[in-house]
Amino acid sequence: MSVDEKRRGRERTGPVVREEQVLEKIEAFRRRRPRLLEDVVTMAHGAGGKASAALVDAVFLEAFRNKELERRCDGAVLPLPSGESLAFSTDSFVVHPLRFPGGSIGHLAIHGTVNDLAVMGARPAWISAAFVIEEGFPIEQLRAIAADMAEAAKAADVEVVTGDTKVVSAGAADGLYITTAGVGLIPPGRELSGDRVRPGDRVLLSGTMGDHGAAVMLARGDLGIEGEIKSDTAPVNGLVEALLTAAPSTRWLRDPTRGGVGTVCNELAMETGLGVVLDEASLPVSPQVNGVCELLGIDPIYVANEGKVLAVVAPEETDAALAAMREHPLGRDAVVIGEITDRLSATVAVRTAFGGTRIVDMLVGDPLPRIC
Amino acid sequence: MSVDEKRRGRERTGPVVREEQVLEKIEAFRRRRPRLLEDVVTMAHGAGGKASAALVDAVFLEAFRNKELERRCDGAVLPLPSGESLAFSTDSFVVHPLRFPGGSIGHLAIHGTVNDLAVMGARPAWISAAFVIEEGFPIEQLRAIAADMAEAAKAADVEVVTGDTKVVSAGAADGLYITTAGVGLIPPGRELSGDRVRPGDRVLLSGTMGDHGAAVMLARGDLGIEGEIKSDTAPVNGLVEALLTAAPSTRWLRDPTRGGVGTVCNELAMETGLGVVLDEASLPVSPQVNGVCELLGIDPIYVANEGKVLAVVAPEETDAALAAMREHPLGRDAVVIGEITDRLSATVAVRTAFGGTRIVDMLVGDPLPRIC
Numbered sequence: 003m004s005v006d007e008k009r010r011g012r013e014r015t016g017p018v019v020r021e022e023q024v025l026e027k028i029e030a031f032r033r034r035r036p037r038l039l040e041d042v043v044t045m046a047h048g049a050g051g052k053a054s055a056a057l058v059d060a061v062f063l064e065a066f067r068n069k070e071l072e073r074r075c076d077g078a079v080l081p082l083p084s085g086e087s088l089a090f091s092t093d094s095f096v097v098h099p100l101r102f103p104g105g106s107i108g109h110l111a112i113h114g115t116v117n118d119l120a121v122m123g124a125r126p127a128w129i130s131a132a133f134v135i136e137e138g139f140p141i142e143q144l145r146a147i148a149a150d151m152a153e154a155a156k157a158a159d160v161e162v163v164t165g166d167t168k169v170v171s172a173g174a175a176d177g178l179y180i181t182t183a184g185v186g187l188i189p190p191g192r193e194l195s196g197d198r199v200r201p202g203d204r205v206l207l208s209g210t211m212g213d214h215g216a217a218v219m220l221a222r223g224d225l226g227i228e229g230e231i232k233s234d235t236a237p238v239n240g241l242v243e244a245l246l247t248a249a250p251s252t253r254w255l256r257d258p259t260r261g262g263v264g265t266v267c268n269e270l271a272m273e274t275g276l277g278v279v280l281d282e283a284s285l286p287v288s289p290q291v292n293g294v295c296e297l298l299g300i301d302p303i304y305v306a307n308e309g310k311v312l313a314v315v316a317p318e319e320t321d322a323a324l325a326a327m328r329e330h331p332l333g334r335d336a337v338v339i340g341e342i343t344d345r346l347s348a349t350v351a352v353r354t355a356f357g358g359t360r361i362v363d364m365l366v367g368d369p370l371p372r373i374c
Numbered sequence: 375m376s377v378d379e380k381r382r383g384r385e386r387t388g389p390v391v392r393e394e395q396v397l398e399k400i401e402a403f404r405r406r407r408p409r410l411l412e413d414v415v416t417m418a419h420g421a422g423g424k425a426s427a428a429l430v431d432a433v434f435l436e437a438f439r440n441k442e443l444e445r446r447c448d449g450a451v452l453p454l455p456s457g458e459s460l461a462f463s464t465d466s467f468v469v470h471p472l473r474f475p476g477g478s479i480g481h482l483a484i485h486g487t488v489n490d491l492a493v494m495g496a497r498p499a500w501i502s503a504a505f506v507i508e509e510g511f512p513i514e515q516l517r518a519i520a521a522d523m524a525e526a527a528k529a530a531d532v533e534v535v536t537g538d539t540k541v542v543s544a545g546a547a548d549g550l551y552i553t554t555a556g557v558g559l560i561p562p563g564r565e566l567s568g569d570r571v572r573p574g575d576r577v578l579l580s581g582t583m584g585d586h587g588a589a590v591m592l593a594r595g596d597l598g599i600e601g602e603i604k605s606d607t608a609p610v611n612g613l614v615e616a617l618l619t620a621a622p623s624t625r626w627l628r629d630p631t632r633g634g635v636g637t638v639c640n641e642l643a644m645e646t647g648l649g650v651v652l653d654e655a656s657l658p659v660s661p662q663v664n665g666v667c668e669l670l671g672i673d674p675i676y677v678a679n680e681g682k683v684l685a686v687v688a689p690e691e692t693d694a695a696l697a698a699m700r701e702h703p704l705g706r707d708a709v710v711i712g713e714i715t716d717r718l719s720a721t722v723a724v725r726t727a728f729g730g731t732r733i734v735d736m737l738v739g740d741p742l743p744r745i746c
Contacts, residue, residue, distance in 0.1 A: 042511060043508070043516065043541055048540045048541025065523065066503075076536070078500065080500055090557060093538045094504040127452070132464045145433050145437070164448070164464055166553075168744075169740075179540075183504075
C-alpha cells in the first residue's frame with residue numbers, strides 16, 4: 003500500500019484545513035460534552051465514542067453524581083483509612099465471536115480490567131468475574147474460556163478471587179457475557195492526571211493501532227477477506243511499570259480500547275482543555291490493519307486496541323520513556339505520535355504528511371459493534 | 375391456610391424419617407461436594423443450588439484455584455499491606471421482569487452486592503456497575519433503573535464510583551443485564567467463619583422466607599393468581615451492624631438469596647461438617663408466599679430472599695442478637711429457626727411439627743429461573 007493510499011484511508015474523518023485556519027476556529031471546534039439526543043439505546047451508545055459519553059453523562063452521571071464518576075475515567079481512585087489509594091474498575095465483555103486470532107473473551111475479560119487499573123497507575127491485584135451464560139452453552143467451551151482467563155491472570159500476576167454465574171434462556175446472551183471488576187493499589191506518590199499535562203509534553207503510543215478491532219472484524223468472516231490479523235490483547239501492567247520507572251514524571255496514561263487512539267486523545271484534550279497535535283506520518287498501523295480499515299471505510303485511529311498504552315510524558319523524559327517501552331516485549335514499536343499544545347483548545351488535530359491539519363473528533367457511530 | 379396444609383407444602387423435599395434413623399444414616403446422607411454431570415449449561419446451573427455449586431467447582435475453581443475461591447463464599451477477603459482487610463464481591467443480575475412489586479433490577483443490583491459484603495462482616499463502601507443493554511432499550515427506562523440504583527445506594531450508604539456500558543443487538547440481553555461489584559473494609563477483629571461455629575449455637579433468621587422469589591414469579595403473570603407479594607429487596611448492612619454490635623461473638627452470616635434458606639443451611643453444614651437442625655414450626659413464611667409455593671410445588675425454604683440475614687450466634691448471645699435484630703426495621707420478624715448439632719454430620723434436618731425429622735438437601739434443579 004502506498005503512502006498516498008494510506009493518506010486517503012485516514013482522511014475520511016474531518017475536513018483538511020490549514021493550521022492557521024484551525025487556530026481561527028478554536029471557538030467553533032471547542033469541545034463540549036456531547037449531548038444525548040436519542041430516545042432509545044443504539045449500538046453507538048456502546049462504541050466508546052461520542053454517543054457512549056453522552057449516555058454516561060445523561061443517565062449514569064446524572065443518577066449517581068459523585069467526584070469519582072465526574073473524573074470520567076475508566077476506574078475510580080478510592081482513599082483507604084490507612085492512607086493507601088485503591089483503584090477499582092469494571093468492564094463487561096460481549097465480544098462476538100467469542101474466540102478470534104490472538105485470544106478469546108476470556109483473555110479480554112482479564113486484560114481489559116487489568117489494563118484499566120494499570121493506566122490509573124495501580125498495581126492490579128484481584129479480579130472478580132461474573133458470567134451470564136446461555137442455557138445449552140457447552141461446558142467444554144466454558145472450561146476453555148476459564149482456562150484462557152486463568153492463563154491471562156497468571157501472565158498479568160492477578161488472581162480471580164470471587165465470581166458469580168447466572169444462566170439465561172438460549173439466545174438471551176449470545177453464548178456468554180463476562181463482566182470483570184478489579185482492584186489494585188496505587189503506590190504512594192504516583193499521580194496521573196490531566197491536571198499535570200503541560201504544553202510541550204509528548205504523546206507516546208506503545209505500538210500499532212487497531213489490531214484488536216480489525217482482528218475481531220476479520221474473524222467474523224463477513225468481509226470476505228483472506229488472511230489473519232492477530233488481536234493485540236495483552237496485559238499492559240508490566241509495560242506501565244517499566245514506563246513509570248523510567249519516566250516518573252509521566253502525566254497521563256490511557257489504554258485506547260473502544261473508540262481507539264482518536265477517542266482517547268479527545269478525552270485527553272477535553273480533560274486538559276489543551277490541544278493534542280498528532281503527526282500523521284508517525285501513527286503506527288500495520289499494512290494488514292490498514293487494508294481492513296480501508297475496506298470498512300474506517301480510520302484506524304478509531305479502531306480498538308487491547309494491549310496498547312497511550313502516554314503523555316514530560317519532554318525531558320521522552321527518550322527514557324521510549325527506551326523503556328521499546329525494551330518491553332509489548333512496547334517494541336513504541337513511538338512519539340504527537341505533542342500537547344496550548345495553541346489549540348480542547349481539540350485534537352492531525353498534521354498530515356503534506357503540511358495540512360485536520361481535526362480528529364471523537365468516534366461517532368459504531369462502525370465495529372461488539373469488538374470487546 | 376391450616377397448619378396441616380402448610381405441613382404438606384413443606385414435605386415435598388425429603389422422606390419423613392425419625393431422628394434416630396437419621397443418626398444411623400449419617401454416612402448415607404453425608405454431603406459431598408456435588409459433581410458436574412452435564413455437557414451443557416442448564417438453567418439449574420444458575421439457580422444457586424447443587425448444580426451451581428458443581429459448575430463452580432468443576433469449571434471456575436478448577437481453572438482459578440486459590441485460597442479465596444476455595445472458601446466458597448460470595449466474596450473474597452483480601453489483605454492490604456496496611457493490615458486492613460478488604461472485602462470484594464460481584465453479582466450479575468438478569469431478573470425477569472425488570473420491575474416487580476417492591477423493586478427493580480436496579481435495587482437488586484445494589485442490594486445484592488451490598489448484602490454479600492455485609493454478611494462477610496464488611497462495611498460496604500464502593501460499587502461498580504456494568505450494563506449490557508439491548509439496542510432499542512428505552513432511555514427513559516434506563517434512567518428509571520439508574521434512579522432506583524441511586525436510591526438503593528443512598529439507602530445503603532454506598533457510592534457507585536465506576537462503571538461500563540455495552541450494547542448488544544435487540545434480543546441478545548432480554549432488556550438489560552447489570553453486573554455490580556463492591557468493595558468494603560472489614561473492621562479489625564471481626565471474624566465470621568464456619569470454623570467458629572460450635573454445637574449448641576443458634577441459627578437465626580431475620581424475617582419471612584421466600585418473599586423475593588415469590589414476588590418475581592407472581593409479577594410474571596404466568597400463574598394466573600391475583601394479589602401481590604412484595605419483594606423483600608433491601609440492604610442488610612445496617613441490620614448486620616446492629617447484630618454484630620449486640621452479639622459480637624456471632625459466628626457466621628449469610629444472605630439466603632438463590633437457593634433460599636435450605637441451600638444456605640446446607641452450605642453452613644458442609645463448611646462446618648456439623649448438623650443444622652431447623653424447627654419447622656418456627657420457620658417464618660407469610661401466608662401469601664406459602665400459597666404461591668403450594669401452587670408451584672416448591673418448598674419456601676428454597677425460595678430466594680433479597681433482604682434477609684441468616685446468622686449463627688453463640689447461645690449466650692441469642693437473646694441480645696434477637697433483640698437487636700427486632701429493633702431494626704428489617705429484622706422485626708427475626709426468630710430462632712434452629713441450632714447446630716454434632717449429632718449430625720454435614721447435614722441439614724428439619725424437625726417437623728409432629729416429631730419427625732426430614733433431611734433438607736440443597737436445591738436441585740431450578741424451579742424459579744431468573745429471579746435475580
